[in-house]
Amino acid sequence: MFGLTKTDFNLLLIIAILVLLAPFLLNPFPEGSKLAQFNGGYPDLMQRFVIFGIFAIGFNILFGLTGYLSFGHAAFLGVGSYSAVWMFKLLSMNIIPAILLAVIVAGIFALVIGYVSLRRSGIYFSILTLAFAQMSFALAYSVLTPITGGETGLQLALDDPRVLGIQVTEQGNIPVPSLFGLEMRSSAELALGPWLFTFNVGYYVCALIMMASFYLAIRIFRSPFGMMLRAIKSNQQRLNYTGLNSRPYTLAAFVISGMYAGLAGGLMASMDPLAGAERMFWTASGEVVLMTILGGAGTLIGPVLGAGMIKYMENIISKINSAILHEWFYWLPAGLEDFMVAVVYPFIGKGWHLTLGIIFMAVVIFLPGGLVEGGQRLLNLIRRRKSSSAEPAKDNLTPPA
Amino acid sequence: MDAIILQIMNGLDKGSAYALIALGLTLIFGTLGVVNFAHGALFMIGAFCAVTLSRLLTLSHEVIDETRTDFLGNPLKVDVPYLYDFFGTDVGNVLIDWSVPLSIIFAFPIMIAFGVIMERGLIKHFYKRPHADQILVTFGLAIVLQEVIKYFFGANPIPTPAPAAFVGSFDFGALLGFNANQIIYPYWRLVYFLFAIIVIGVVFAFLHLTTFGMVVRAGMADRETVGLLGINIDRRFTIMFGLAAAVAGLAGVMYTPINSPNYHMGMDFLVLSFVVVVVGGMGSLSGAVLAGFLLGILQSFASMAIVIEMIPGINQVIIYLVAIIILLTRPRGLMGKKGVMEE
Amino acid sequence: MTKSHVTRRGILKSGTVAGAGLAVPTIFSATDASAFTNEPTGDSVVLGFNVPQTGPYADEGADELRAYELAVEHLNGEGDGGMMSTFSSKALSGNGILGKKVTYVTGDTQTKSDAARASAKSMIEKDGAIMITGGSSSGVAVAVQALCQEAGIIFMAGLTHSNDTTGKDKRANGFRHFFNSYMSGAALAPVLSAAYGNDRKAYHLTADYNWGYTTEEAITSSTEALGWETVNAVKTPLTETDFSAYIAPVLQSGADVLVLNHYGGNMVNSLTNAVQFGLRDKQVNGKNFEVVVPLYSRLMAKGAGANVKGIFGSTNWHWSLSDAGSQAFVKSFGTKYGFPPSQAAHTCYVQAILYADAVQRAGSFNPCAVVEALEGFEFDGMGNGPTLYRADDHQCFKDVLVVKGKENPSSEFDLLEIVEVTPVDQVIYPPDHPQFAGGALGTCNPGA
Secondary structure, eight states, X not given: OTTOOHHHHHHHHHHHHXXXXXXXXXXXXXXXXXXXXGOOOSHHHHHHHHHHHHHHXXXXXXXXXXXXXXXXXXXXXXXXXXXXXXXXXXXXXXXXXXXXXXXXXXXXXXXXXXXXXXXXOHHHHHHHHHHHHHHHHHHHHTTXXXXXXXXXXXXXXXTOOOTTSOSSOTTSSOOOOEETTEETTOEEEEEETTEEEEEEHHHXXXXXXXXXXXXXXXXXXXXXXXXXXXXXXXXXXXXXXXXXXXXXXXXXXXXXXXXXXXXXXXXXXXXXXXXXXXXXXXXXXXXXXXXXXXXXXXXXXXXXXXXXXXXXXXXXXXXXXXXXXXXXXXTSOHHHHHHHHHHHGGGSXXXXXXXXXXXXXXXXXXXXXXXXXXXXXXXXXXXXHHHHHHOHHHHHHSOOX | OHHHHHHHHHHHHHHXXXXXXXXXXXIIIIISOOOOTTHHHHHHHHHHXXXXXXXXXXXEEEEEEEEEEOTTSSEEEEEEEHHHHHHHHHHHHHHHHTHHHHHHHHHHHHHHHHHHHHHHHTGGGGSSSOHHHHHHHHHXXXXXXXXHHHHHHOSSOOOOOOOGGGOSEEEHHHHTTOOTTSSEEEHHHHHHHHHHHHHHHHHHHHHXXXXXXXXXXXXXXXXXXXXXXXXXXXXXXXXXHHHHHHHHXXXXXXXXXXXXXXXXXXXXXXXXXXXXXXXXXXXXXXXXXXXXXXXXXXXXXXXXXXHHHHSTTHHHHHHHHHHHHHHXXXXXXXXXXTTSSXX | OOOBOOOOHHHHHHTSSGGGTTTSOEEEEOOTTSSSXXXXXXXXXXXXXXXXXXXXXXXXXXXXXXXXXXXXXXXXTOTTOGGGTTOSOOOOOSSOBTTBEEEEEEEEOTTOHHHHHHHHHHHHHTSOOSEEEEOSSHHHHHHHHHHHHHHTXXXXXXSOOOGGGGTTTOOTTEEEXXXXXXXXXXXXXXXXXXXXXXXXXXXXXXXXXXXXXXXXXXXXXXXXXXXXXXXXXXXXXXXXXXXXXXXXXXXXXXXXXXXXXXXXXXHHHHHHHXXXXXXXXXXXXXXXXXXXXXXXXXXXXXXXXXXXXXXXXXXXXXXXXXXXXXXXXXXXXXXXXXXXXXXXXXXXXXXXXXXXXXXXXXXXXXXXXXXXXXXXXXXXXXXXXXXXXXXXXXXXXXXXXXXXXXXXXXXXXXXXXXXXXXXXXXXXXXXXXXXXXXXXXXXXXXXX
């Protein structure tokens, strides 16, 4: 279906179900319970999951297929955000033109940077992209302040022109981003007993776009173009000797993945109309690299998982404080309670970086293929259990030694 | 003219920090082929060796001074270092004053051991893994090291002054016949520059004048063949890793009086050190040193008020701009060797 | 779909609906019943403390958090009450806010506007916070303030010194107690000219971002008004750690004062470098060369060690102040944590108490009611003398401290000594002052 093989279609279906049911899946704990702290099903985090998912999918088209490791991809995300916010300032609060402009500008930006950087390969390519991104960050933070807002970021103001929309709402506020009047931030809620689930317009817009991006990524992975990219990864020299020029292919992959980043940036601005220069800092570029490797580079679903993992840590673990810990361990005897809190405390709240670092190391040491490999091992384990329990008689046939 | 001499001197000393860090990184990254994102953390650990030693030297017991009060109005507790009790105030003060240079002796074995443990315990298993995996594991390690330091020392910078003898600056311009105060240069930065030259010299001598170094260089060029000759190249690589860690660590120790160390100082230098190594050329030690000094000097020039006025923002991007130009005109950096990390 | 930006978490947490069970799911409930975002309906109210917990300002953030925890204790009637007993408004009685127990959630701004907004959003969307406060940089303050305006939440800024926070980026739902660049300039200039004379040539090094720009502008305009000359002003990158290349040419320029418009790590490094170059031992134009740091932070000054000795700067508050409010706060904080509070801790504590008091006086958590209660509010006993929350820009006007690095500190906290308490009349400015031009407050947004 949709020109996909059965496995790919199933993968898309799984993603679609996961994404559409995310408000349920991410809120497994009842409100007010001690574990509600771990619920991730609120609009902002869900939006971040899918937006960074798009970013990572796009990055994986370049890195997973061609093996070219770009260390400056955040620049495209940043450029996308800036273009989208400018669209909100000048044109209207409708997200469609903003996202379109974000994708186009990021694409042009990627074309220029890619054209130059792809003259080199390997580590030299990585450093070139890094250099471009760092230059973009440094300039956006300082001398380009009139265009980018600098330190405080580019934000909307009451006196922006917004020629096709309203300047100020009736209540005297800045209008919010919307899709033909449907506000991105509006939500509906479903209360099932003590559980509460939030369905947010912005999230579902992002989710639909993410599914489309994922579908497109599958098509690229399976297309002759994708095959060509893989060939570049496995042996570019041999490819060149056959008389094929690989540059246009890598450049196309670079631009596509830059456009994905721009799309993610545009969506970020649409969900929250502010663009800051830190989005282009090298750590942000590094983050998407880590997301992809953490999830499993070269796999379709891995980058999305990696993105989810890192964003979850950043937003959930960092919010646990000592007061909450004391609540968790209140049932222990006083001395033991303090001991447990003291043991766990370095890893939560302000120590969330430590937990993240440990997870990075653990994953790469024990699951060389990233989270995807972890999932596969788990599946295999379950299958083996099943098959071994189905044929218990077999074991009995072997005579005792 | 005086302004140019001044910036060259500044550049040399900025460059000596870059060169030292890049030298260590190029041993690991340019030659062993490991993308080591924890290299900045090694620099930071070195700096905190200096902090630790100065803390150890000032380990104190409290003496209550009834004549003064603290902020809550209670009698003031004054910390008296144990060193005063052991050696008297004078010797104690000298030891505390010289804690940064003393830290070199303290940090060297620690950094070697740290490097060896890191290589044996972790990096060894990643020689054959893709660069992506190396990035993830060393980045994870860098974060963990940072957070551990932050847990014990806090996030704020910690002042670690140079010995009193090196505080202040001398008038270099007067020597050259310029007016007073035209070219001044802090003593400690001069020390840092000389120290960097010595360390670089020692590393080069070690690699080029000893049999050990010769074997290691051969192993870098062709690991397999050297292994076939019956030489245990792995053990030598471990020692090289320890050496690289020590170079980074010592660079960190001596850097502490220039900038008060904090837990994320390594990350600040990480990207830059990669740029320096690659601009210098993969696999080339002299390239890394050359690129370090070159970028240091260029950055100093770009920081001149008159240059910023001509090209706004140039001081923000100069290093990256130069890196791009060099990589586009010289495919393997300044002195890169063919075939290193190009697959 | 219904249009609501309200979570019903408050309701559910209080347990009123918890018994409804699975049998009759209230599907797609429209929560338009509440008049404003996150209206607290149970017996408790949630405040959001959004401070840097990772990154270079983590220690400052930790101190802010301590102050907030102390404020929550005092609001709930625990502890010794701190500044609540010296506060001129007596609306608060130690039984929470409007009888609701104060609870809080914490988050990490990472000193990045994106992360700060994400953290604030999760507090609003997930935890049902009614007010967000904290932060340690102007970029974050401006970003979170704009978010709170959109969401219909009150924002009580923490440490933010840029003119823009209550200048071109001001918002109706945002309030700042901390002082700003203009006030630093206005307070510092007379002290500097008294100490160093009117005939001085200043060389500025300025952090290359918004806060740096406004501070440079404020200091140059106030010192030039007193006869100083600005020789040069050079921008330095935020990510710079070694300022030698910027400091070395200072002496050549003929300047005799160096002004470091740097904060945090930048300030520690540039000041350390300046002292390394021996600038302060030099004589230029027949005068002693001097260094000035417009905004001091004691926590950060510690990182510069002995280098701060004798260097002038300004600060919002200092623990050595002898008024009753400051004393009560220092005692309360010092007893609990064992060291004196920083200016960041002070401003955060005060902001939390001011918010609670405003709600109490307004008799409602509705942001618009709170805004009305805070606008034009005059109070005393919070450590800075009589203070006004000006209605035009939501900026507090109070005395500003000019401080100097202490020559003989008696402890690691005793780094600064107060040189002058500049009266509020000297630092006040009209709302349409050119340094604060542009932007509009807008109207309060209750959300929902």
